[in-house]
Amino acid sequence: MSQHHPARAPDRDTTSHVTRGGALRTAALAAGGALATVTALGAADRLSAAPSAAKDVRILNLLLLVEYVEVAFYEAALERGILSGELEEFARTVVAHEREHLAFLQKALGDKADPEPDYDLEAVTKTPGAFARAAAKLEDVAVGAYNGQATNVTPGAFLAAARIVSVEARHAAWIRSIRDGDPAPDAVDVPYDQKRVMRELRTVGLAS
Numbered sequence: 001m002s003q004h005h006p007a008r009a010p011d012r013d014t015t016s017h018v019t020r021g022g023a024l025r026t027a028a029l030a031a032g033g034a035l036a037t038v039t040a041l042g043a044a045d046r047l048s049a050a051p052s053a054a055k056d057v058r059i060l061n062l063l064l065l066v067e068y069v070e071v072a073f074y075e076a077a078l079e080r081g082i083l084s085g086e087l088e089e090f091a092r093t094v095v096a097h098e099r100e101h102l103a104f105l106q107k108a109l110g111d112k113a114d115p116e117p118d119y120d121l122e123a124v125t126k127t128p129g130a131f132a133r134a135a136a137k138l139e140d141v142a143v144g145a146y147n148g149q150a151t152n153v154t155p156g157a158f159l160a161a162a163r164i165v166s167v168e169a170r171h172a173a174w175i176r177s178i179r180d181g182d183p184a185p186d187a188v189d190v191p192y193d194q195k196r197v198m199r200e201l202r203t204v205g206l207a208s
Helices: 020-047 053-080 085-112 128-148 155-178 194-203
Strands: none
Touching: 053 085, 053 128, 053 155, 053 194, 085 128, 085 155, 128 155, 128 194
16 A cells, blocks of 8 residues: 655645645645535435445445545556646545455445446556546545535434545645646535546446
């Protein structure tokens, strides 16, 4: 597993024109917003969602699928050796987090965990630019998937998902900063239903 080294003094990436420290501070704000959104949804809508243990399995497997794709995507890009600078640092940091998320969900599901799917990651890991675009989309999918399922699970699963979505939101904000974009363009995140999650995952490497 990649090691996350202690933070250095802020430096400036030549392509992003933002300091790493500034990007991570902004990312933290974005993560807080995402967590507040998922918590508010859970408090307001839980009674109508009718969560159950059986539904937990289905939803946690959907989130597991997201994590499978994330881990495979970052590992493939790093193995191809196409990344450098802050993009490489981002990929190595994030893949370590995603491996932990994956292991957590696999443990939670036990023998009910779905098997790892097939991927087609050639196009999205061909160049640094393709990687950055796909990473931004994939992290948005992760946040949308966790937020979208927040009201459909039992309280224990909800709390676990809330802990993960805040990290995914930091990832999303960081990659937006690297791409010289607005790390937190919206006040709230759009929740994704299962159909949208599946559709978006296919655009970033999940084999049909």
